[in-house]
Amino acid sequence: MNEIMVEATNLTKTYKTGQVEVHALRGVDITVRKGDMIAIMGPSGCGKTTLLNLLSGLDDVTSGTVKIEGKDLSQMTDNKKTEHRARRMGFIFQFYNLLPVLSAIENVEMPLLVSGTSAKEAREQAIEIMNVVGLGEVMYSKPGALSGGERQRTTIARALISKPAIIWGDELTGDLDDETANNIMDLVARLRKETQATFVIVTHNPEVGKRADKILYMRSGQFVREEVNVPPKDKKV
């Protein structure tokens, strides 16, 4: 049995907007084992992204606990959480969220630099991974000059460069056409195999969900159903 990577218990999250309270999560429990690829699916506003943000420590829980590799996030200071994020996590967002003023390769090497890797080493690793994701030709371009697929590859390269234990993906193909989405998921599958990283992906796309080991369905801030996929996991979308 693989060791537990993420363990969340009775998570709730309530947003307050003026007098209005929105209960985005209503007591969610989730366990993710090392090397798993979990897809979280559900309609818009069901709390998928909120859950991802809480699990990754980007947001604070209203109640409940989140443990990553056995460490309780709520017991960590903001700086510790940030350091943990830099060393152990990678993020892939729907709208790529690249820093527009940096070139693609500078975006990619940023997590390494933040973790204290030397500039030379960071650049070498970034070049390597840019070649792996097929962006060797355009690595010095600014994000504005890249296509959607290229941007998402850059994001993936950035997420993987620090060899994180877990990668969070939020609608990572949501802004791409079918063919590009397919290519991206192929890339993710290949890299997953190579790195043995754990993936937690939020998606609307059932075809992306089918690539995961397990799909968790959410509705109104709660898990309502679970579906385990049988291999082969890398079939085409």
Add this chain to the structure above:
Amino acid sequence: METSELILPGIMIGIILFMLVLGLFNRVIAKLGLRNFYRHKGHALISIAGLLVGTTIICASMVVGDSIEYFIVEETYNELQLVDMTVTEDAGNAFNASVFTALDSNAVVNELTDGMAPLYAQTVTVRHTTTNQFEPSANLIGFDWQADSAFGDFLLPNGTGIKGNDLGTNDTMINLELADNLDASEGDKILLTYSMGGTYGGYGVLETRLLTIRHILDDTGKARYNPGMGMGFGTYNIFVNMETAQEMFQQPDMITHIKVSNIGGIEDGARNSDDVQEALETAIIGIPGAGTLVAKAVKQSSLDTAKAFNDLISSFLTIFGSFAIIAGVILIINIFTMLAEERKSELGMARAVGMKRKHLMQSFLFEGLAYGAIASLLGTMAGVIVGGVLIYMVNNFIDFIDIQLPFHFQLFSLVSAFSLGFIITFGTILLTSWKISKLNIIRAIRGIDEPTGQKKGYMMLVIGILMTLMSAIAYFQFPDDITVKLIAPSGMISGIAMILWRWIGDRISITCASLGVFLYTYYAIRTYFADADNNSMDILFIFSGVLIVLSIVLLIMYNSGPVIHAITGSVGRVKKWRPTIMTAVSYPLTKKFRTGMSVGMFALVIYMIVMLSVFSNMFVIDVEDETLKQGGGFDIQGETLSPVMDIGNISYFDPTWNITIQITSIALQNNLTSYTQLTQYYTLDANVTDSSAAELNFGGLNLDEFMRMSRIYGIDRSFYENKSFQFSTMANGYETEAQVWDAIMQPGSTKVLVSSMSAMLMGAESGNHLTMKDPMTGNITQEYEIIGIFDQSIMNGIFMSRENVMLNFGMAGMVNSVFMFDVDPAHDVKETAQQLESDFALLGMNTLIIKELAETTMETTNSIFALFELYLDMGLIVGVAGLGIITIRSVVERTPEIGILRSLGFKRSSVRNAFLIEILFVATVGVVIGVVTGIMVSYEIFNVMISSMGGGMEFSIPWFKIGYVTAIAYIATILCTIIPARNASKIAPAEALRYVG
């Protein structure tokens, strides 16, 4: 009020009316714009703080100008009362009283005037016979009480009016200020001492007259009338019967003034001055022997001077503050560009749902209307306060100005300041909103940056061609206009770059254009500034500064690669800092326009402050050097009202004791090691016949009267032998100072020296020639060669040997009224000066301790520069507020990116530091550009304009001063940006990622 003065308020009202009408027809758009204004109240407040500085500077300048005008106007009315015109002899000599009779009976003159009276006025020294208090210089005014009645009564302190018809031959009336100084009461006796110009004090014998004070007059009304126009400086008047005054100076039937009152009161009488002057001049022509008399519109002239002073001071301060005003304009552009960026997606949506470009523009204009109106209103109010502070500082910290300026402003000035501030703000917003409205809908909605490096449309080509052509036409049409020579080539360079833009891209075209403009402007400063006259100097100064600074800013912005590389390769080598620095530096250098604007804004302000610091540093005075320069080694300068042949041998008849008394000076006998006596003579219309210097222009000020008279000093060898006077320049052929002194001392020599101040006013240089008009004979003198510019300012005029003064101007050269004393080191200089004043009180001696003068000059120079620096520091407010606003806006605009950084592992402190470093980077680039260009340009200005002025001024860079100004700028910038930067770091990563504006 002149019609031209209504233009600004007219435009302002026009804009407001236009916007009102527009708002009525487009209520939704108007509402949208106005709601946007108070959408983020805090942000709006800070934006207004930045915007109001321009108006503040304009308004403060006007308030100071108004106060000065008000002061002069009030003084004019108080001193002149009903006197509108005077008739005097050209050189100030007495003339026959029959002229008065002739003018008084002239029908044309009578029709235009309601009063005319003769005066006999001379300057005398007065001493109270019992209190022994004395006043070295007072006006003795002989008057005809009957004629003088037309100008009203004299007033006693209790308000009673008297005509002064009860004065006996030895009676007098003195004004209250003089009575207070003398500690005198009615019935007391005062002793007047004086010498008669015609006989030069009888070659050593002073004349005296004992008078009894019959009345002490209130310092209002006629008692304030000063025949010499004192303007706020003490007016001491001694009124006697006409016959008494004429008899004292042995000039029976002679008068020195005729005062004339035009029809009308104190304030409206001056309006007819031109007509009355013409009538008087016509009448004078018909009077035999009156050819040298001149009719002067003294009141109108003084009022004109007041207005000219107002304009001069206002425009001077505005020009001085122009860099801050330009920085304010840049800030407005920046604020609105950032507002547009921040609201980009909603603007795109608005366009998508049917809003036209003009509607977007209008909504920004309504928002701008609110910004403009509120910022201009607050700026006007702040300007009144700043103006008050400046006047307070002038009154209290500038020692040499012995007057108290009132705090006064005209409502119209406030309206003008408001209008100008409003028009500048609104005009800038108009242009910016036009640019903003041209957004691409899809890119705006999706938040995609505008593509860079795209080929521009034909518009750029057309503008480039037009700009090149217009600049070329201007250049060849006005080949002698220095302003055109400065600007037109820069226009041509920019125009050509715009034409070539399509083919060579923005980076190369902007790089070439900015480099070209920079190099040309630098060349123009070196070449044209020396020939610039006062009128074009301010324009040249502003334009050259703006062109130099902004061209360098553009050059750096469009060649930022090496800058980033240099920074990340140096500071960024520290592993921990690298990501923060990379992010901090990349943002500003990617957003070139915005960053360029911010850097330019900051650089312009720093540029001006650096230049002022450099110049103030040049004028820093070393007291010991200055003392030696001014005095040549003498410690005290004395000047007497009554000229004497030999200060060591003076006697006078004292009517109190009825004996002749020999003046014995203790100081002269005991305290001095040496002294020298200088003769002093006045000439008119000194004319440099071969001057190549530009004519001096002091705004609208008419200084002709002031400039007409020149002093001539006659010196002996004891003046310069064993002394250390210096020359700023010597004519060709003279190698040493001794050669120059020898040349002017030769009997019959036609070589002269001119003091540095006189040389500047006359436009004279070593080697030039000059002629003068002898006031006694009216003859034009022979031509003299100026062989040296005498570098001191306590005696301003033309220097020649005493013998040559006598040879050229007669007996005037025999008597002395200026004395230089060398104090024995065993005696105290100050005590010696006091003793000399006391010993020679009857001569009306005033002494000047040269070291004190040097100290006062130093303090005054420092105070004036400190005042200007304080004024200019307002520009820093624009710069710092601008950076604060930029940080706030950046935080809002880049909230999602903050989320990315945090998700990548940026700690809160790193996010905060990234923002701080970014803004400090912008400030640093601005500071470096401002400091470097400021020093470069001031060095060139020093070379072409100041080094030739002499005075031993050297160019040096005040690093300490520049350092602390920069430090203040940095501290203020950090204080202004730390809060938004801290707020940015506090945003939760997930919240930041969710942010959609």
